[in-house]
Amino acid sequence: MTDANQSDLKTFMEGVRKRNPHQDEFVQAVEEVAENVFDFVADKPEYQEAEILRRIAEPDRIVSFRVCWQDDDGNVRVERGWRVQNNNAIGPYKGGLRFHESVNESVLKFLAFEQTFKNALTGLPLGGGKGGSNFNPKGKSDREIMRFCQSFMTELYRHIGPDVDVPAGDIGVGPREIGFLFGQYKRIRNEWHGVLTGKGLEYGGSPVRTESTGYGVVYFLREMLRESDQDIEGMTAVISGAGNVATHAAEKFAELGGKVLTLSDSKGFIHDPDGIDTEKVAWVREQKSSGGSLADYADEFSGSEWHEGDKPWSVDCDIALPCATQNELDEDAAKSLIDNDVIAVCEGANMPSTADASHALRSNGVLFGPGKAANAGGVAVSGLEMSQNAGRRTWSEDRLQEELCDIMKGIHETCAEHGEGSGPACEDGDCKVDYVKGANVGGFKKVADAMLAFGVV
Numbered sequence: 264m265t266d267a268n269q270s271d272l273k274t275f276m277e278g279v280r281k282r283n284p285h286q287d288e289f290v291q292a293v294e295e296v297a298e299n300v301f302d303f304v305a306d307k308p309e310y311q312e313a314e315i316l317r318r319i320a321e322p323d324r325i326v327s328f329r330v331c332w333q334d335d336d337g338n339v340r341v342e343r344g345w346r347v348q349n350n351n352a353i354g355p356y357k358g359g360l361r362f363h364e365s366v367n368e369s370v371l372k373f374l375a376f377e378q379t380f381k382n383a384l385t386g387l388p389l390g391g392g393k394g395g396s397n398f399n400p401k402g403k404s405d406r407e408i409m410r411f412c413q414s415f416m417t418e419l420y421r422h423i424g425p426d427v428d429v430p431a432g433d434i435g436v437g438p439r440e441i442g443f444l445f446g447q448y449k450r451i452r453n454e455w456h457g458v459l460t461g462k463g464l465e466y467g468g469s470p471v472r473t474e475s476t477g478y479g480v481v482y483f484l485r486e487m488l489r490e491s492d493q494d495i496e497g498m499t500a501v502i503s504g505a506g507n508v509a510t511h512a513a514e515k516f517a518e519l520g521g522k523v524l525t526l527s528d529s530k531g532f533i534h535d536p537d538g539i540d541t542e543k544v545a546w547v548r549e550q551k552s553s554g555g556s557l558a559d560y561a562d563e564f565s566g567s568e569w570h571e572g573d574k575p576w577s578v579d580c581d582i583a584l585p586c587a588t589q590n591e592l593d594e595d596a597a598k599s600l601i602d603n604d605v606i607a608v609c610e611g612a613n614m615p616s617t618a619d620a621s622h623a624l625r626s627n628g629v630l631f632g633p634g635k636a637a638n639a640g641g642v643a644v645s646g647l648e649m650s651q652n653a654g655r656r657t658w659s660e661d662r663l664q665e666e667l668c669d670i671m672k673g674i675h676e677t678c679a680e681h682g683e684g685s686g687p688a689c690e691d692g693d694c695k696v697d698y699v700k701g702a703n704v705g706g707f708k709k710v711a712d713a714m715l716a717f718g719v720v
């Protein structure tokens with residue numbers, strides 16, 4: 264990047280920081296994209312003059328609302344709900360809902376911003392959005408969750424629609440919550456619309472949506488490894504998280520002949536040197552969905568250990584798949600992985616690596632698949648769920664598995680095209696595809712070209 268570009272980038276980021284005070288996650292996500300985009304548009308005045316990135320980094324709108332509900336003891340509870348509609352240049356806003364106590368506007372803005380690029384990379388006509396609440400379903404009864412979801416949808420329904428904005432699940436929002444939300448939307452509107460994805464198969468859901476994010480991560484990893492004639496078979500992986508993405512990534516990694524050494528939650532991690540095979544993954548899924556503790560794994564499977572309060576990144580491995588939450592892998596964790604000669608890090612979660620960690624890994628020649636590319640399989644199959652609903656059809660599982668595989672290959676190709684022969688390691692003569700740059704530029708170009716066509720709106 265030239266000095267002039269560097270100075271423009273600095274001014275741009277100062278503006279972003281000033282307009283979004285105390286929104287660290289959002290600023291982090293914008294900065295990661297801006298570094299690559301400023302370089303890309305340096306000789307393209309049409310994008311510069313139209314201020315495309317400045318416009319994408321300002322959400323189209325943010326709806327914030329009060330959500331009142333009653334707990335089982337009759338107490339009135341008050342939470343906050345949001346929907347961030349970031350950009351709909353190439354299709355209706357699309358992205359999940361997160362219910363977790365850590366949810367705030369900064370987190371949802373970063374997720375909606377990332378989603379805009381991710382959805383563009385899928386090649387499907389999907390804009391970017393995200394929403395959620397600081398409500399935490401953990402420890403709540405089914406009735407309490409139902410009442411909360413009904414109250415949340417009683418406000419949200421005004422802002423969504425099959426051609427407007429189509430939410431789905433994310434942390435804390437699984438099939439149970441989607442059922443309650445969809446039931447309330449249908450009751451209020453008296454219309455059956457494919458207005459949410461991740462629905463149950465009995466009422467318009469798509470085969471393979473449940474597995475698609477985790478499986479997609481492993482398909483993307485497989486493509487990255489292929490570039491250097493390597494294969495998952497015989498490799499070891501450290502995986503964080505124990506939810507939808509983590510367990511399906513673990514299942515597919517094991518199915519393809521790899522050995523999964525760890526899974527984790529916010530309380531600690533399990534290390535099983537014998538490997539967490541598909542049967543053990545099924546046990547973890549059942550244990551977590553019934554509200555049980557991951558720590559019990561060590562009693563259930565001999566030879567394994569529970570590490571209270573720790574993260575799994577110091578365990579020796581070939582591959583790391585962070586699949587829990589943002590900024591869970593910091594620079595120290597990256598150094599441990601580098602010291603253990605990790606080959607690849609592929610992000611199942613959204614922005615799980617800090618900026619310093621991402622830079623350290625890439626500078627040291629580690630293949631690095633950013634979340635907006637690697638975890639796009641979930642929203643891609645959501646896009647296919649929308650197509651099925653619109654056509655009043657359900658496609659076969661085989662067809663959807665094949666489409667998912669093809670879409671992940673396509674995303675890999677886009678990243679390779681725009682990230683070829685660059686990246687921090689090039690300075691040391693160890694040139695690999697820079698998937699971060701490839702994903703940022705590939706996603707940006709698709710959205711930017713549509714925005715150019717619309718003029719200044």
Ligand SMILES: NC(=O)C1=CN([C@@H]2O[C@H](COP(=O)(O)OP(=O)(O)OC[C@H]3O[C@@H](n4cnc5c(N)ncnc54)[C@H](O)[C@@H]3O)[C@@H](O)[C@H]2O)C=CC1
Pocket residue numbers: 432433434435436476504505506507508509527528529530586587588589591611612613638639641642
């Ligand atoms: N579900 C989906 O289709 C997609 C999810 N993602 C991302 O994947 C990540 C995981 O989402 P899901 O598996 O769907 O959620 P989930 O609710 O099924 O599981 C989340 C997992 O992360 C763990 N976790 C949450 N906060 C944590 C913390 N502070 N420290 C350590 N562990 C923590 C939980 O214990 C749980 O095991 C999130 O970043 C989400 O945005 C990305 C693309 C699609």
Ligand SMILES: O=C(O)CCC(=O)C(=O)O
Pocket residue numbers: 357358359360378381429430431432433460613638639641642643645
């Ligand atoms: O399927 C969807 O629309 C949501 C997926 C999502 O939230 C994500 O990709 O982070």
